[in-house]
Amino acid sequence: MTSTLLLEQIFNGLQAGITLFLIAAGLTLILGIMDFVFLAHGSQVMIGAYAAAAITIATNNFYFGILAAIPITFVCGYLLEWLIIRHLYGRDHMDQVLATFGLILFFNEAIRIGFGPAALFTNFPSSLSGFIEILPDTPYPVYRILIILVGLLCALGIHLFVSRTRVGAMVRAGASNPEMTAALGINVKILFRFIFAAGATFAGLAGMMIGPLTSVEPGMGEPLLILSLVVIIIGGIGSVRGAFIAAILIGLVDTVGRVMLPMLFKTFMSVSTADTAGPALASMSVYILMAVVLVFKPTGLFPPKGA
Amino acid sequence: MKNNVLELRSLRKKFGALKATDDVSLEVEKGKIHALIGPNGAGKTTLISQIFGNLKPDSGDIFLDGKSITNTSVADRALLGIGRSFQISNVLMDFSVLENAIVAKISHSQETFRFFRPAFSDPSLIEGGFAILKRVGMEQMADRKVSDLAHGERRLLELALALAMEPLLVLLDEPMAGAGPEDTIFMTKVIAGLRGQTTILLIEHDMDVVFQLAERISVLVEGAVIASGTPDEISQNRLVREAYLGSDQ
Amino acid sequence: MVLDLFKKFTTLWIILIVLAFFPIFTSTFDLPFWNDVVMRIMLLGMAAMGLNIVFGFGGMVSFGHAAFMGVGAYCAGISQYYGLDNGWYQLLMSAVSCGILGILIGFLALRTSGIYFIMITLAFAQMLYFFFVSLEEFGGDDGLIMDRSDFIFFDLYEPLRLYYLIFFILATVSIMLMLLIRSRFGVILQAIKSNESRVEAMGLNPLKFKLTGYVISAIICGLSGCLFASWQEFVSPDIMHWTRSGDLMIIIILGGLTYLAGPLVGAIVFLLLEELLPDLLHVLFPPISENWMIIFGPLLIAVVLFGKGGLMGVMGSKLKTAANREKT
Numbered sequence: 001m002t003s004t005l006l007l008e009q010i011f012n013g014l015q016a017g018i019t020l021f022l023i024a025a026g027l028t029l030i031l032g033i034m035d036f037v038f039l040a041h042g043s044q045v046m047i048g049a050y051a052a053a054a055i056t057i058a059t060n061n062f063y064f065g066i067l068a069a070i071p072i073t074f075v076c077g078y079l080l081e082w083l084i085i086r087h088l089y090g091r092d093h094m095d096q097v098l099a100t101f102g103l104i105l106f107f108n109e110a111i112r113i114g115f116g117p118a119a120l121f122t123n124f125p126s127s128l129s130g131f132i133e134i135l136p137d138t139p140y141p142v143y144r145i146l147i148i149l150v151g152l153l154c155a156l157g158i159h160l161f162v163s164r165t166r167v168g169a170m171v172r173a174g175a176s177n178p179e180m181t182a183a184l185g186i187n188v189k190i191l192f193r194f195i196f197a198a199g200a201t202f203a204g205l206a207g208m209m210i211g212p213l214t215s216v217e218p219g220m221g222e223p224l225l226i227l228s229l230v231v232i233i234i235g236g237i238g239s240v241r242g243a244f245i246a247a248i249l250i251g252l253v254d255t256v257g258r259v260m261l262p263m264l265f266k267t268f269m270s271v272s273t274a275d276t277a278g279p280a281l282a283s284m285s286v287y288i289l290m291a292v293v294l295v296f297k298p299t300g301l302f303p304p305k306g307a
Numbered sequence: 308m309k310n311n312v313l314e315l316r317s318l319r320k321k322f323g324a325l326k327a328t329d330d331v332s333l334e335v336e337k338g339k340i341h342a343l344i345g346p347n348g349a350g351k352t353t354l355i356s357q358i359f360g361n362l363k364p365d366s367g368d369i370f371l372d373g374k375s376i377t378n379t380s381v382a383d384r385a386l387l388g389i390g391r392s393f394q395i396s397n398v399l400m401d402f403s404v405l406e407n408a409i410v411a412k413i414s415h416s417q418e419t420f421r422f423f424r425p426a427f428s429d430p431s432l433i434e435g436g437f438a439i440l441k442r443v444g445m446e447q448m449a450d451r452k453v454s455d456l457a458h459g460e461r462r463l464l465e466l467a468l469a470l471a472m473e474p475l476l477v478l479l480d481e482p483m484a485g486a487g488p489e490d491t492i493f494m495t496k497v498i499a500g501l502r503g504q505t506t507i508l509l510i511e512h513d514m515d516v517v518f519q520l521a522e523r524i525s526v527l528v529e530g531a532v533i534a535s536g537t538p539d540e541i542s543q544n545r546l547v548r549e550a551y552l553g554s555d556q
Numbered sequence: 557m558v559l560d561l562f563k564k565f566t567t568l569w570i571i572l573i574v575l576a577f578f579p580i581f582t583s584t585f586d587l588p589f590w591n592d593v594v595m596r597i598m599l600l601g602m603a604a605m606g607l608n609i610v611f612g613f614g615g616m617v618s619f620g621h622a623a624f625m626g627v628g629a630y631c632a633g634i635s636q637y638y639g640l641d642n643g644w645y646q647l648l649m650s651a652v653s654c655g656i657l658g659i660l661i662g663f664l665a666l667r668t669s670g671i672y673f674i675m676i677t678l679a680f681a682q683m684l685y686f687f688f689v690s691l692e693e694f695g696g697d698d699g700l701i702m703d704r705s706d707f708i709f710f711d712l713y714e715p716l717r718l719y720y721l722i723f724f725i726l727a728t729v730s731i732m733l734m735l736l737i738r739s740r741f742g743v744i745l746q747a748i749k750s751n752e753s754r755v756e757a758m759g760l761n762p763l764k765f766k767l768t769g770y771v772i773s774a775i776i777c778g779l780s781g782c783l784f785a786s787w788q789e790f791v792s793p794d795i796m797h798w799t800r801s802g803d804l805m806i807i808i809i810l811g812g813l814t815y816l817a818g819p820l821v822g823a824i825v826f827l828l829l830e831e832l833l834p835d836l837l838h839v840l841f842p843p844i845s846e847n848w849m850i851i852f853g854p855l856l857i858a859v860v861l862f863g864k865g866g867l868m869g870v871m872g873s874k875l876k877t878a879a880n881r882e883k884t
Binding site (some may be wrong): 012031035037082087088091092093097098099101102103104105106107108109110112113160222226229230232233238272273276277278279280281283287288290291294295298299300 | 611617619635664667668669670671672674675677678680681682683686687689690691692693696697798799802805806809818844847849850852854855856857859860861
């Protein structure tokens, strides 16, 4: 019984980790290459989730919702960079924190005005609502498996892009070194905008996929933003590989801890105390992990060589 | 034993495959102006950074006034008596000239954890600040903001800050870099005026300045010292002419 | 010396004097609600002034100072929970707790710099946030309802007593900071912000000064949090939510981070906007009168993009150009 539960939780942790990676992948490049503290990345998750949910509800077709939402998030990211973000490159970190904090307020409020403060609920199609036996007698939802697969596919794509292409070579160097970019013959402005929009799309995709599992509501992106910042810091700013490893780690620690800590606490505490303390301490453990990493490796586990 | 303020013994530093400092041993005599010359990329700034503690050598030892300082921090070395001017001017840009000097004076006094009495209006600190500026002839500019100063003036201020600690040894990393001809002449005069008072290790590209000022010259090529001697010896040295001076003239 | 301080920090003195007489205004025009708003301005302004020691004067972008407000507030709440009603004792507890936490967190966080420092301070704040969420004994997520603390000389339920207590602490902190930022310590802290490697080359260990500044700022935020608990008659982890750390930064930048009075000016503007924007929207666009953030967010971006130096900077440069014109 416990081992089945544990296995299930490990899979949930993987799914959460992969989702975090999709959000963190773009953000780590934005932080690393553009040296830009972008806090509104969580809003991209929300925008993706709302776009998919609204279209799904309107057309009554989940797949169409996702397919239509992907270009929407790309365009959103592209426009955001063009309208505001590009004016903030090279500014103080505190200016960037503040301006993008302003963006969070704006997006959350805009969604609240557009869709109301209550959550939107969508369901994935019945074809995805089944279970697969991952081990004999251990059924696991198909939909979550699908999220893991899509996420891994994206991770592979990002990895190939960063490691195999000329543009990726600059991304790998992890520095906005003008001489190097000139040598590569790359238009930096376009490159930044592209990375930004692509990052927004992956974050949006994460939002679309987890939409049916959680509630699609204003402000849903911020807890995910904070967690993906933790991921990026642990992995090393600008390192996609680091982000992947850290995302899986954080996903597992957070998810498994949330279930296992209360169970552990119940062995020596009252049930209600354990139910309050367990999840909160599981949430704490993520930050403890990050603090420990930073104390021993002040630039994360896999700092890019250029940094 | 000779009276050496600074002594380097078999200092080595590698960046990947590049030998930035290759078995460097060097002695700087007290009261002398010792110049370190060499082509671009010879590892001069890397060497200075190791002496000052911004970089740690892979192996070897650094002695200041006979005591090993190889494992001490930048701040401790500054206290033990090394002052430095950096290749890119390194002064407090948001402060005025006098305020820069006053901060140096506070540091020198070691009375830093004072939380109540205002510092910039303290008469003894102002006096100390002016004394620091006087050594480089900047007392007229005391009230100017550093961000409004010309490049050469900033270099001069930086020299003043390095001297404020009354160091045993001053490391000057290209003090003339980017300064106009007039500034160069003035700066040369100021440095010449320090002869005998302070020991100076000078990195400089301008050979006229080097031969005007230095009493000893060491030549660094590809991380290694290929020659050390008086200016006459160096200008006669065939190795140096081939490796460095020949290509420069 | 007093005159000197007055000349140097005119704006701050003017604000303090206005705050001292503000209740006369509210009682004359029968607007007691505004006393409440102004108390909040003073509390958040004080916390922001504390944060600004590291943020504006020390150049350390800490994204976790709300945590110290929270610890201060819980010092009041938990003390009272165990029957320790004495407010002076609670203030002392807050200062001591935040001081010790400040040393611990500061020592670890200051090993990093840049973006990593922003994030590690956020991480510690989140850690504390979830720590208080986990304390079921003190209400967990839902928090702890409490009475106003007992300050012996003041009964805080008498009208205006709380107002003047907060004012007294704010004024004390302000005067201490006026002295602090001009002292040798304050000068060195600002020198570190301007150029850390130069300060190091002068033989000073920057970490010592940054850590001291960090601890002082943590204590001030703790005092603000402790009083906040009495004002709110309620403590919950919400007081230390990460968005409040963001609010404190907004307040500082709005007012101008290189000015001592900046955070107070910022707090006035921030909270007035919070009060007035909904009213304004109610008149202009009634359907979104609750959604004042939709205006505030872009306003913030505009301040960052176009208003360097905050409001104090804008006012200051106006004054300066006027003065220059007189000279020429």
